[in-house]
Amino acid sequence: xxxxxxxxxxxxxxxxxxxxxxxxxxxxxxxxxxxNFAHGAFYMLGAFGAYVLLTEVGVPFWxxxxxxxxxxxxxxxxxxxxxxxxxxxxxxxxxxxxxxxLTLILQDLVKSRYGVQSSPxxxxxxxxxxxxxxxxxxxxxxxxxxxxxxxxxxxxxxxLTHTRIGMVVRAATERPELTRAFGINVGRWVxxxxxxxxxxxxxxGVLAAPMRAVNPLMGTDLIIVVFAVVVIGGLGSIFGSVAxxxxxxxxxxxxxxxLSETAPILAQTLVFIVMAVVLLWRPAGLFGREESPA
Amino acid sequence: MRRTTGLAAVSAVxxxxxxxxxxxxxxxxxxxxxxxxxxxxxxxxxxxxxxxLSGKNSVKAVEMAIADFKAKHGDQVITDNxxxxxxDHQNKPDIANNRAAELYDRKGADAIFDVPTSSAAxxxxxxxxxxxxxxxxxxxxxxxxxxKACNKYTFHYAxxxxxxxxxxxxxxxxxxxxxxxxxxxxxxxxxxxxKSFSAAVQAAGGTIVGKDPTPFPNDNFSTFLLKxxxxxxxxDVLGTMQAGADLVNLVKQYNEFKLREKGVSLSVGLMFLxxxxxxxxxxxxxxxxxxxxxxxxxxxxxxxxxxxxxxxGARPTFAHAANYSAAFQYLEAVQAAGxxxxxKVVEQLEGKTIEDVFLRNGKIRAEDHRVIHxxxxxxxxxxxxxxxxxxxxxxxxxxPAEQAFASPSADCKM
Numbered sequence: 001x002x003x004x005x006x007x008x009x010x011x012x013x014x015x016x017x018x019x020x021x022x023x024x025x026x027x028x029x030x031x032x033x034x035x036n037f038a039h040g041a042f043y044m045l046g047a048f049g050a051y052v053l054l055t056e057v058g059v060p061f062w063x064x065x066x067x068x069x070x071x072x073x074x075x076x077x078x079x080x081x082x083x084x085x086x087x088x089x090x091x092x093x094x095x096x097x098x099x100x101x102l103t104l105i106l107q108d109l110v111k112s113r114y115g116v117q118s119s120p121x122x123x124x125x126x127x128x129x130x131x132x133x134x135x136x137x138x139x140x141x142x143x144x145x146x147x148x149x150x151x152x153x154x155x156x157x158x159x160l161t162h163t164r165i166g167m168v169v170r171a172a173t174e175r176p177e178l179t180r181a182f183g184i185n186v187g188r189w190v191x192x193x194x195x196x197x198x199x200x201x202x203x204x205g206v207l208a209a210p211m212r213a214v215n216p217l218m219g220t221d222l223i224i225v226v227f228a229v230v231v232i233g234g235l236g237s238i239f240g241s242v243a244x245x246x247x248x249x250x251x252x253x254x255x256x257x258x259l260s261e262t263a264p265i266l267a268q269t270l271v272f273i274v275m276a277v278v279l280l281w282r283p284a285g286l287f288g289r290e291e292s293p294a
Numbered sequence: 295m296r297r298t299t300g301l302a303a304v305s306a307v308x309x310x311x312x313x314x315x316x317x318x319x320x321x322x323x324x325x326x327x328x329x330x331x332x333x334x335x336x337x338x339x340x341x342x343x344x345x346x347l348s349g350k351n352s353v354k355a356v357e358m359a360i361a362d363f364k365a366k367h368g369d370q371v372i373t374d375n376x377x378x379x380x381x382d383h384q385n386k387p388d389i390a391n392n393r394a395a396e397l398y399d400r401k402g403a404d405a406i407f408d409v410p411t412s413s414a415a416x417x418x419x420x421x422x423x424x425x426x427x428x429x430x431x432x433x434x435x436x437x438x439x440x441x442k443a444c445n446k447y448t449f450h451y452a453x454x455x456x457x458x459x460x461x462x463x464x465x466x467x468x469x470x471x472x473x474x475x476x477x478x479x480x481x482x483x484x485x486x487x488x489k490s491f492s493a494a495v496q497a498a499g500g501t502i503v504g505k506d507p508t509p510f511p512n513d514n515f516s517t518f519l520l521k522x523x524x525x526x527x528x529x530d531v532l533g534t535m536q537a538g539a540d541l542v543n544l545v546k547q548y549n550e551f552k553l554r555e556k557g558v559s560l561s562v563g564l565m566f567l568x569x570x571x572x573x574x575x576x577x578x579x580x581x582x583x584x585x586x587x588x589x590x591x592x593x594x595x596x597x598x599x600x601x602x603x604x605x606x607g608a609r610p611t612f613a614h615a616a617n618y619s620a621a622f623q624y625l626e627a628v629q630a631a632g633x634x635x636x637x638k639v640v641e642q643l644e645g646k647t648i649e650d651v652f653l654r655n656g657k658i659r660a661e662d663h664r665v666i667h668x669x670x671x672x673x674x675x676x677x678x679x680x681x682x683x684x685x686x687x688x689x690x691x692x693x694p695a696e697q698a699f700a701s702p703s704a705d706c707k708m
Contacts, residue, residue, distance in 0.1 A: 211546055213539040
């Protein structure tokens with residue numbers, strides 16, 4: 001029983017990363033109708049941001065957790081103004097080409113400066129021990145990551161439901177044409193929302209630095225699963241992306257714990273099997289709705 | 295009409311190729327070299343995951359070998375015209391195949407060196423066999439190169455999966471860690487390593503209490519790390535066959551879950567100096583693994599490492615030292631044979647015993663072209679004991695050449 005609880009908790013920690021990244025993708029898609037394939041690269045930049053701040057400026061983890069998302073958010077806003085906003089009237093293929101191209105450029109820039117070998121980043125002081133939950137103990141840092149992700153998701157939920165900008169974002173996500181017809185200037189919120197999505201990816205990257213290999217390619221493999229999460233949750237569904245993020249984290253942990261000895265192939269492909277089933281059964285995702293024909 | 299032009303073109307091209315290629319094998323008369331020069335080809339990963347443990351610095355190592363070879367022979371050197379050509383195979387077998395053919399045919403390479411990634415190495419071995427030109431594999435790990443896929447022109451330097459598994463699996467078990475939990479990436483190299491490791495552990499009287507294939511690549515090993523201490527009986531050691539970034543992920547998380555404090559020590563199947571550098575020695579302190587060569591093992595290695603650092607800014611991994619050694623020994627064989635004719639050079643190399651900076655008690659086995667030499671069981675030092683940059687391990691034990699490698703496989707038919 002304690003084993004099962006431990007794996008469940010562990011699954012939620014893994015899911016925390018999926019949720020933070022998927023949430024960013026969802027708000028960006030909702031507002032801009034752009035699928036940001038460069039999201040994994042921003043996650044990577046977040047981790048490198050933490051590394052650079054520590055080694056070259058001496059800013060510890062806590063400082064990085066504030067500075068990096070802000071800087072990346074501003075960088076994201078600049079990119080949105082310079083490139084992304086041009087995608088709105090173009091064929092979706094350009095969306096893919098631009099954001100994927102950005103990924104390659106960002107990755108190679110980091111690679112040319114820091115190489116492909118992973119860069120070291122220690123667990124922050126104060127979070128190095130373990131927390132005793134009675135039935136099991138768990139690394140303090142991971143408990144912190146889970147707590148942070150849950151707070152971030154709740155924070156976004158509060159913003160969306162209790163603020164004017166939240167209302168605009170929700171309205172624009174669900175009925176963009178109608179929102180405009182009411183005379184609401186959706187356009188002025190597009191850039192900050194994009195920046196916000198990028199900031200979330202950056203925060204996830206900072207959180208990953210102490211527990212994962214920090215290298216230029218760290219985002220590429222993760223982002224594949226995150227896209228599966230977004231598809232399962234429903235593209236553009238904010239609640240769906242968070243729920244699916246944690247759900248897939250759980251599914252992966254349980255699959256690896258109980259299936260990898262007997263059915264390793266199944267354990268490793270579980271996420272994509274679920275994605276395929278969801279696509280067949282509910283093409284718009286578990287929490288998504290069919291696009292209204294405007 | 296069209297047909298005849300086509301035919302004419304084909305025959306023109308054929309003549310051109312015959313003309314350019316320097317003709318067939320020349321008789322080994324006075325003209326010693328087929329084209330008055332020697333070209334060494336380095337084929338490896340120039341910018342991907344293996345580019346730091348080998349990559350550009352392996353090219354540098356081969357250049358160092360050329361300089362040393364020329365200095366050694368002075369006026370007597372067979373030719374002054376020795377150069378290096380390198381190509382990037384991106385760790386992909388099909389690209390390796392094309393690049394190898396290109397190196398031999400168009401770049402005039404007399405021999406190819408390095409080639410990380412087993413599947414790519416096997417392709418290059420095929421090309422070497424077809425072109426009848428030597429190939430010195432350094433960084434490919436599969437024992438198949440000296441087994442089913444062995445051939446007259448392919449030599450396997452440095453290490454292989456048997457050496458790693460036998461060195462670490464057997465020695466650590468004999469030292470008292472009887473119960474093993476093995477995690478391995480679920481692809482050819484990982485599966486191969488798991489089999490070799492399990493066999494070595496069991497042969498030494500140990501037990502595999504659990505083994506799990508993991509996704510590849512993977513950044514989250516927490517499930518397996520949670521599982522390790524709950525196995526019955528509890529494993530003494532976690533054996534990981536992960537490499538590169540996966541290894542970094544696993545080790546970081548191994549420390550997070552404090553498995554060493556829970557009595558599960560860590561053994562790594564394959565690790566390079568560059569991996570320890572990026573994880574920092576503290577993250578790996580106490581971890582054992584088998585090394586093919588270590589830069590600070592003795593004065594001779596150190597001198598080489600000092601020169602290498604001047605050239606590249608980094609200390610050499612065993613792959614760099616092995617590339618140096620292989621290139622140097624190839625040139626020595628050419629010098630001794632008085633020709634770069636592949637068959638004569640191979641004849642020189644077969645059965646030869648060698649002592650150099652990389653090969654200790656080295657011997658090129660004629661039966662399967664496995665280059666055997668002493669290997670080392672290494673342990674990563676805690677940061678407090680690290681007195682200079684890159685000096686991260688202490689050598690616990692030298693594994694004699696004859697024991698370090700498997701005896702020739704019956705599958706190998708030259």
